[in-house]
Amino acid sequence: MSVPASYYLTLSAVLFSIGGIGLLVRRNVLVMFMCVELMLNAANLAFVTFARQMNDVGGQVVVFFVLVVAAAEVVVGLGIIVAIFRRRVGATADDVHVLKG
Amino acid sequence: MIHAVFLIPLLPLVGFAVLAAFGRKLGNPLAGWIATGAVAASFIVTAIVFAGLFQLAPGHRSFTQTWWNWFSVDRLHVTAGALVDPLSMTMAAFVTGVSTLIHLYSIGYMEHDPQFPKFFVYLNLFVASMLLLVLGSNLVMTFLGWEGVGVCSYFLIAFWFDRPSAASAGKKAMIFNRIGDAGFLLAMFLTFERTGSLQYVTVFHRLGHVGVPSLTAIALLLFLGAAGKSAQLPLYPWLADAMEGPTPVSALIHAATMVTAGVYLMTRINPILHRAPDAAHVVAIIGVLTAFLGATIACAQTDIKKILAYSTISQLGYMFLAVGVGAYVAAIFLMLTHAFYKALLFLGAGSVIHAMNDEQNTKTMGGLRKLMPITAVTFLIAWFSIGGVPPFSGFWSKGEVLLNAYGYSTWLYALGALTALLTAYYLGRCYLLTFSGQARWVEARPAGDGHGVVGSAPPVESDTSNPNTPTERVVAHHGGAGGQEPLHPHDPSWVMSLPLVVLAVASVFGGLIDLPFHPNFVFLERWLSPVVGASLFNGHFSVATEWTFALVDAAIALIGVGLAFALWRGAVDRPAVEPTFLQRAWYIDWGYDRLLARTSTLFAGFLATVVESKVIDGAVNGVGTLFRSGGGVLRRVQTGYVRNYALGVMAGLVVLLAYLVSRAFT
Amino acid sequence: MSGFLATSGFAIPHIDYTALLPELIMIGGAILLLGIGALRVRHLPPRVYSALTGATGVASLVAGIFLWDKVHGAGHPFAAVAKSLAVDGFSTAFVILASAIIIVSSLLSNDYLEREGVIGPEYHALTLLSASGAMLMAAANDFIVIFLGLEILSIPLYILAALDQRRAESGEAGMKYFVLGAFSSAIFVYGIALTYGATGSTNLAQIAAYLSHNVSTNDGLLLAGAGLLLVGFLFKVAAVPFHMWTPDVYQGAPTPATGFMAAIAKVGGFAALLRVFFTSFHVLSSSWQPIIWVVAILTLVVGAVLGLVQRDIKRMLAYSSINHAGFILLGLEAASTKGISAALYYVFIYSFLVLGSFAVVTLVGGKGDREHSIESFRGLGRRQPLLALALAILLLAQAGAPFTTGFLGKLYVVEAAVSAHSYALAVIAMLTGAIAAAFYLRVVFVMYGTRPAPAGAPIEPAGGPQLASAGASPEIGSPLGASYSPLSAATLVATEQETGSEVGPTSSNPPAAPIRLSFATALGLALTVGVTVVFGIWPAPIFSLAHSASLLFI
């Protein structure tokens, strides 16, 4: 018998939270973005776990799509980050706050 | 041809749109001609529809025309459409007719004003709104028109907004009208609540299921609205201040049309009034009191436009008296004739003011009769007409009102008759001061003092409620050095004279539409009977009674005229008949001022409503400040740091999940 | 290919291309544009791309109308392409709307692109792709499709926001939008995962079927999933407290992109939000209604109150859009068919209002896209009467003036709230509407009320309150200024003095050069204003459309 699903899912929730916290505390926009990837991975883990639990292939397929989305987001996101930060020193999100109020 | 009704309000609206878009390019005077043309076209359409309606059998003359379904919310289905019946078409005909003349007059009057196109933009919008008001098939449409004319009136009063007095007069009109509008709105809600509809026809159909207290409340609330719009006690003071606007505006809006909207509304809802006699009673009493009060104040005013303004208030009181006693036909009759002679009076006054270089004080005029013959003659006709001298139109219309008032209550009649005497008197005073006697304006203008007339105004002119002597704005060609040029008063150009003549003719013969004495003569009564027939006051008078009253009325009018000649022929100052309390309008304006602006702590009686508006105003302003400072605090949350924003999202998420946790465990 | 698949035991599902046609047209149009751009035809002026985009919009509009007819002709909605696409009144209504947005936005962005010398087709290609994402979100019958639609909708918007590299604000807007958007879509995906775990499917219809048989309203996993999904949606539609990106992004993004973004993001977000929560999660309504209730109130209040204190018109319109989102949420909170069609109606009319408003802001912004303070609208009524009139109408409609679509939109959602017995919500909505009216009118007032400062002469400090209150208020200029008298006039005068005193010294800026409208822009503006006024006076067509659009697949 394999490891129960609840372990996997708890792990996924932990991963999700770590990602969320990381996004809130880090100032480097690249690291913030990596934290988003952590959150997406948490979701993937949850999908696969539910899929196994229900013996349903749907959850696994979804992971595939999440992966594609993550790839597209990374391309565009890094493009934006490069466009902004190539004229600045560092990649600190806090430095970018002209717009406010 | 009856289906052309939608064109009646549409044409001025198109005129408005065209002028709003291109007015500046069209310029002066083309913009004015386009505006006049739009209204004239509307008048022609009205006439055609009117004729079409006339050809139908009396029983089929009343129908609702739906243009489109405007919106429906739940049970409430509001359509945009017209209620076509003799009453609405009569109103439309007179509104478009008078408006055409006044538009024409304005082309001449405003010709030197830099804002010439803008004036006609407002004027056309006003006509469109007024037509919407009278033609609307439901209370919502009427209310829209009601608000529309109010807004236009507000803008036109404050047309010369760089004068503080004009701006504050505009505000005053707004505030008093808002009080009335609140009444209108409440009445609308109550009507919908009780009858489930706002369509006039449906509402009137369902009145049988509504209790008398509700009907009384609806009628009184609508009367509150009408009192605001038609300047009745206690909401009248704005009308006198409204004379800050250009004179054609005073003639069109504040004498002939808009202010009669209240009378129209009360006539329109005559089935409700018929079932709520207490409300009708209130209307009659308020009407006659306003008539009397206005007449007394007019006796002591010196500003020519103020005299006419108080006269308007007084005449409107008569109309409400007629409505209150159930004489709707008389009310409409008086409204029509009044529109003629009061518009004539205002336009005449405008000509005088124009000729006198924007001077409005009658005490500094005089002797204009020979110099301005057309104006003088038409003004004289208007005086005799409003004073009720036979056979001018006012004699017939006022006579009918008084007769019906007598049938209702002797007291109402007595007060009304006294007012009639005063009316003949104070307009005589006005006429004589302006047109006869010495030409006081010659010596009242010492060299070097550009506006000496204002400076030499009699000491009684210390009206504290209106610190600025209202004078027409010194427009470009008059400004500055213009005041030092010698005056050459003369009759105005034909665009201004023509309306005077037309209106004078109408004032003379207007009475023909509803003569007493014989059932065959009462055209108006028969015409309107499909609308008001069921609710008409039932007191029918014998021909002998009618003759008697006609003679009495004639006598009263002649006494008034005679009194005017006796007292004011050649005289300028008669302090005995111009007591200060009348000059200061019974201190009512002053009282409002005290109560509202200075102490604003005393609340009493009917004034509570007025005061309330101030208090609410203040509260609202306070709330505005509060929100703005609240916004200032809140915006600090918007730090610009993306991490903070993410924190906001996370916080929202946590709170949301916390709520769901609480749901899951219950 | 198909032979191989057939032998492998695959049964390729029937693909109903008509059902997919609008989306295909949009994506195809984008690829066509890129192809033409890649052919390197020299001197191809921007208006060619704009025209092609507009044509694509028209084609997909036609396809949408065709679908609409099909759905209503057949009398029943259906699901297509392996049941992952719902073809119903709801989805086709949004397809039509998204196409209309593309048409109007292609007309309105042309002047900007020419003015700023943007030559490539990328701007238009991105709008087309984004619109296809919104359509997919509206038509999705599967959470995966919703998610992909959400990303197809959003990623182009991130790019559009960051597109203007001359202005640092644009990059900042792009970055903020992107980071927060990625964060919210991660939350959204996790929500899908939990929902999937709780129900065994990602298909909306199957979820609904499952829940109708096995529901327990306090199923924690399902609630958590629904909650996370809700966060994702609310972020997209800019509801408080997930709204904070909105003002920054709206302000920073290139102005025509802002208008497009404001319209299309609301369309996609609300389409999916309404569908998911009204169909699949309808059984849970007792759980999510209170959340929407609170969020709606927060959204209404924050939008209205913060809008009051803005000096930048794009920021102000951002808060206004937040306030509008609150109104639309009223329709969802009602959780009734009436509420859905009211919300749909509101989204419909709001799209045109916001597109038109931002178009005028674009034109006034001038070359470089920098003049966005409310002060720069001073005297517009004299300088550009038609432009000012258009903006005045659009703003008054947003304020809810009668005889405009804005009035009816507010009326319908409030009515839906009232019939759902959410009286408090209805009252608060109306109050915030009144507060918000103040800042719309403030702009109108600035446009009409005050003359442009004569060259060289600084604006005098208004000679104290007396002149400001007496001289200014009657010149509020536009018809409705007065009817909102007490609050607005007071606030207007107050804010006016404040801004006047603050911007006073600098406001002797040179009078802006006259703005020339191209035919395309004029047509686009005429369309938005026309829709606003015509359907305000005669709302029956749109409302019946919204009403039959509440016909849902499930």
Add this chain to the structure above:
Amino acid sequence: MGHLLLAATVPDSLTFAVAAAITVIGALGVVLSRNPVHSALMLIMTLFGVAVLFVEEDAQFLAAVQVIVYAGAIVVLFLFVIMLLGVDRQEALRSEPMPAQRWLALGLGVLALAEVILLAKGHWPTGAHAVAGRARVAGHSNTYVLGRALFTTYLLPFEITSALLVIAVIGAAVLARRPRGQESELDEPTAGGPAFGGENLGSNPSDRALDGPDGEGGEPVGDVLDEAEGVTVVGRPEQ
């Protein structure tokens, strides 16, 4: 809960424990590393841990994709950008300009975790049944099952991912372009300039890597460059 873990076979439990530890340590590493490069490497660690868990859960194909696409492509892209921007320096994690932010973030994150776990009530399984098709089919590999689902039930999502990829390409092309202001420093000076993306696709050397089909005309590179300049300078209507 310990007894449940014991109920599982020892190799499974062990694999899970190790992979979970790797995953969590990697995740913490991403958040706590001062150097972005280290964060990226830690991210790879997490991804590997997740991949192992995928294998453990009979999702072999996804495990492979996870390693190839995620670790192989996405994280490399991250590293690439880190190097490009030259931000591979240490971030001062100890100082925090917004002191409340860190503690609030921590608190909220922990709360969210607690809430999710509370809502799941410790027993995540819900009894929902398979809808899309069974994941384990006798005689067919995971890849086959996945592929079949992808081309049947999930055909539409699969198709529309193409739009996503188009967007990614456009995005990269548009954003990677240098604005005119900077370009003119290198090349001929031109007044003003296009706001963004003034050129056609593929007009800039940095874009050419991304628009494969576009560049396949076999034109010499110099030609492309010349033409690009021509477009940017001449092709801008002065209106």
